[in-house]
Amino acid sequence: MNIQQLEYIVAVDQYRHFAHAAASCFVTQPTLSMMIRKLEDELDVRIFDRSRQPVVPTETGQLIIDQARRVLRETAMLNEIVERRKTEPEGTLQIGIIPTLAPYLVPLFIRSFLVNYPNVQLKIAEHTTGVLLDLLKRGQLDVGILVTPLNQSNFREIPMFHEALVVYSSNNYTKQFILPEEIDPTELWLLEEGHCFRSQILNLCELRKKPLDNLDYAAGSIETLIRLVETQKGITVLPELATKGMSASRKRRIVPFAPPVPVREVSLVTDRDHVKKHLIDLLQLEILSNLPKDILEKDDFHRIGIEVG
Numbered sequence: 001m002n003i004q005q006l007e008y009i010v011a012v013d014q015y016r017h018f019a020h021a022a023a024s025c026f027v028t029q030p031t032l033s034m035m036i037r038k039l040e041d042e043l044d045v046r047i048f049d050r051s052r053q054p055v056v057p058t059e060t061g062q063l064i065i066d067q068a069r070r071v072l073r074e075t076a077m078l079n080e081i082v083e084r085r086k087t088e089p090e091g092t093l094q095i096g097i098i099p100t101l102a103p104y105l106v107p108l109f110i111r112s113f114l115v116n117y118p119n120v121q122l123k124i125a126e127h128t129t130g131v132l133l134d135l136l137k138r139g140q141l142d143v144g145i146l147v148t149p150l151n152q153s154n155f156r157e158i159p160m161f162h163e164a165l166v167v168y169s170s171n172n173y174t175k176q177f178i179l180p181e182e183i184d185p186t187e188l189w190l191l192e193e194g195h196c197f198r199s200q201i202l203n204l205c206e207l208r209k210k211p212l213d214n215l216d217y218a219a220g221s222i223e224t225l226i227r228l229v230e231t232q233k234g235i236t237v238l239p240e241l242a243t244k245g246m247s248a249s250r251k252r253r254i255v256p257f258a259p260p261v262p263v264r265e266v267s268l269v270t271d272r273d274h275v276k277k278h279l280i281d282l283l284q285l286e287i288l289s290n291l292p293k294d295i296l297e298k299d300d301f302h303r304i305g306i307e308v309g
Contacts, residue, residue: 006068016054090119104241162263177258
């Protein structure tokens with residue numbers, strides 16, 4: 001048994017296809033199949049049911065694959081220990097981030113990180129919270145930038161900052177602040193199901209969305225919400241970072257909530273058995289160093305919970 005064989009069975013479990021797994025491991029399919037057969041013969045058990053398409057692990061095989069993932073994480077940790085001893089950080093950091101954060105947060109720190117750590121390669125992917133948690137669990141991501149708390153014990157959360165929520169409206173409000181209960185659900189534009197930001201707004205307003213009489217539109221991005229408010233009237237709720245680059249005319253449509261300000265907590269999230277701690281610490285430092293100061297300077301707020309499907 002060797003590390004290479006463990007990598008092969010994890011790859012087949014991920015792709016459920018021997019040829020695709022072999023390509024991902026940069027070997028030929030016969031080589032990968034032969035190495036897996038040798039492992040099965042050594043353990044005297046069949047790890048995969050090859051009679052089914054796509055190929056699936058046997059019951060015992062799934063237990064072996066889960067253990068292989070743990071062994072590979074521990075092996076990666078040995079490499080991480082060596083990396084920490086080097087003067088210049090290097091390696092690859094695979095980051096996942098939710099779509100309601102990515103357009104506004106990534107541009108703030110990406111250039112600074114790449115300049116300060118030229119030997120670190122960043123791989124960044126956008127997915128909804130549920131998908132990111134699955135990728136973290138499978139070891140296909142090193143860290144996620146997510147809204148918390150997740151209330152899941154198999155993940156470690158590292159809170160970084162609290163981002164205020166604000167109202168974006170087509171109406172001309174004369175009041176300085178707005179209360180969540182003053183929001184009319186029939187005028188509220190929301191993101192589609194699957195976005196944790198949608199569940200936060202529903203929790204904030206203590207409502208379940210009631211559609212318009214002849215239209216129920218679930219947007220896929222915050223920019224779509226903004227445009228819907230501007231062209232179709234109504235209101236939406238935006239995260240603070242989404243307002244930072246707005247024009248003066250757009251900023252006039254923003255109405256803050258009354259204190260204590262509702263916020264979403266943004267954290268780095270890792271699997272409990274995570275590796276690459278040094279690179280994740282550097283990522284946290286770069287994010288916090290490049291945030292607008294007013295994002296970090298909050299004292300009167302309350303955190304809105306999320307629901308992860």
